[in-house]
Amino acid sequence: MISRRTLLTTAGTATAALLGTPLLMPALDPVAAAAGPSLPLTLRNTSGSNTVYAYVTGSDSSNRPGFVGPDGAFHVLANPSSNLTPVPDYSIPLGASGGAGVTLTLAQYVIGGRVWFSVGKKIQFFVNPAVGGGQPGLVEPGFSTNDPNWLTDWTFCEFTWNAANLYANISYVDLVAAPVSMATTGAAGNQAVSPLPAGALTALANGLTAQHAIDGAPWDQLVVKDSSGTVLRVLAPTHSPVSFGNYFGPYVDQVWSRFQSTPLTVDTQNPAFGSFSGTVSNGVLTFAGLNADGVAFTKPSTDDIFSCASGPLYNSGGDARGAVAARLSAALNRSTLLLAGGAQQPSGVTAGQYYQNAITNHYARLVHANASIGYAFPYDDVGPSGSAPVDGHLQDPAPTSWTVTFGGGSSGSGGGGGGGGSTVSAYGTVQAASYSSHNGTQTEACSDTGGGQDVGWIHAGCWLGYTGLDFGPSSPRRFLARLASGAAAGISGGIEVRLDSPTGPKLAEIDLASTGGWQSWQTVPINLSGSATGVHDVYLTFIGSTSDFVNLHWFTFSAT
Structure with a gap:
């Protein structure tokens, strides 16, 4: 979109x-x-x-x-x-x-x-x-x-x-x-x-500031704060007040070098156009049989990549070249062209492989890490079937009412803070994809009862954070999670339930091996070994295998 x-x-x-x-x-x-x-x-x-x-x-x-x-x-x-x-x-x-x-x-x-x-x-x-x-x-x-x-x-x-x-x-x-x-x-x-989600805007701002400390690029300049230091908004890099210069240059050089000898195949995902294969010669990526409309695929600049709309990534609309340009734009923003399957775009890589290169669109990476809906760059809908992020739209041919609400919940401390102090009952169903922060996971379409999104690509070192769960005056007795696993034999791991941080007090641990498939869902209960009353942030931390071992659809707490 x-x-x-x-x-x-x-x-x-x-x-x-x-x-x-x-x-x-x-x-x-x-x-x-x-x-x-x-x-x-x-x-x-x-x-x-x-x-x-x-x-x-x-x-x-x-x-x-x-x-x-x-x-x-x-x-x-x-x-x-x-x-x-x-x-x-x-x-x-x-x-x-x-x-x-x-x-x-x-x-x-x-x-x-x-x-x-x-x-x-x-x-x-x-x-x-x-x-x-x-x-x-x-x-x-x-x-x-x-x-x-x-x-x-x-x-x-x-x-x-x-x-x-x-x-x-x-x-x-x-x-x-x-x-x-x-x-x-x-x-x-x-x-x-x-x-x-509550806290997502602040988490995004903090993530960009941390990324600036890592690579020196002006990610921190995308964060707009008021005079008191409150985050007002975070800009996409195409609107950065400070130039990113040649940030993507070294990555693009490697891509152009790779496809001098290896063909790059781009599936337009349109039966009327089909697929095109090309190689780089004299600095130009040329696809056999593709009408370039006078705009050759030369090396794109950093600004071209962030905007998806200028230089060789110029897109004039619904023609074959536009479809190829859109898929190149997505692959460059996600830095997937140097991966083993990167010569087949967009089907050769999975969503779990996006943004793994040190040079990538870290704004898009962090948006998807902290928000369950919304595109982060113009062609974020490009990808293998079912892999695109949820785009956050409503469409009705004959609407009878439309409500637009500003704010993250029924209560809060003010605008601009990602929803303020809104809380959620710990005894209701908490969708896994509604996290306020996370590390190392991705969301995907879920075929379980209720549909929506599940969280996958989970392995040791990953965690999910949920802000403002209200346990009330009495501690729950059990934790229940809706889980699926298609992990190979011998691969298993654990889900730890912790309070207030990924290393906070542990309430429970579920150990899990394969359930028979990544969409073969089971509700797994576990008694709590700790207690929680009042309002807390809840973190699910994952231990055990360094290979993906579980998908999570939802969780809840029970008083009985």
Whole structure:
């Protein structure tokens, strides 16, 4: 899923220069609702902050940009007379955290839209004049330190609502910020997308800071903090305020060297195009029978790889070259081309082999380590069948309601902190893929009852962390886990249940060998050897075999 890009470049230094200059506010003309469309949209706040604003931006069916106001009407942007003219205030105050929220009725289709949230203060939007007979350009919050919204705590989700369907999406292609969740009712049934797990934003920021200490690349510069040191958001490397220079250069040199003598085969995964094989000659990767559309596959730069959209990785759309470029982009971001199966893309490697090279897209690696849904770069959906990360979208051809919630739970300490202090009952079913942090594991589609995702590629040294499990006043007696294993004979391991850290007090240990298959599920109970009351973080640590030995679907605690 490719995240919709900002309509125009962000304000930058020009915005800063204009902030102290009085400017005329352009009028926005409400557009009469077309007969027929009607969709109740409820905007909720569970962030812990009582000062939260929402905005709904997009274009109407005539491609005119504008805002949905608090009245539910779509207001088209007037064409201003000067650049970076402030937009009138169409903020929607959401009231106290945990309240019923605000419900609007969308009476007009909105294309290429976003639902924005900000904490503590309002977002500043601007508009640029139309160029060459086109439409005025909405200037949204962006990625420059000179942007007036740089120190505002904001986030968004994306959507399009037209005659065909409602499609709403949470993506991390551009950034990770405060958590947003969504739910719909309609012809497709009841659907929901979970928020970023509690603590995930901080864990992502800490992981990038640690990676900078390892390799010296400016991963730490992707972390945006306010004046108190609170993490507001983490930017994707394509929006880094500091250049990554030739970061991918040594890896690309090795790849180009390998495929001088070894053919690289790329399956477009489109029956109309098939597969293409190529080798490197005179610095150009040439695929036999592929129309290169005038753009040769020369060595891509670091910026080309992060963006998946420039240089030799330029992608013009739905042709064969675009399909090859998308798969090369994914393989380069995941650093899989030097692996034993890397000459067969994308089927020659598994998700458990992604991001293992020292030179890789560590932002994407850490996003998937800390979030159970969401793409981390434009072609994150590329991969063997069933291996793509969950993309965090809802789609309904005839929606009857849509709810977008800002915040990670029913309670919390504020926006921007990954959900604040929300808790989860230790006696409910905790999905393994809902971890708030982890080490050395991957998620995959699960065929067990209930479906969803399981956590696999688990071996000694891996761990999973779950924030804020509430045990209540009395300690449970048992721990139960839904497990599967296709490990070979002689391979086994243990699952330790620990409190508050991967090395904290141990409550229980389950030892496991093969159950007959990686999707052959069994519920395994074990009595607790320790006790827990109140709220704790719970860690599952894995010991024993250095080979993968178990998959985990869910777990829970029992008082009996």
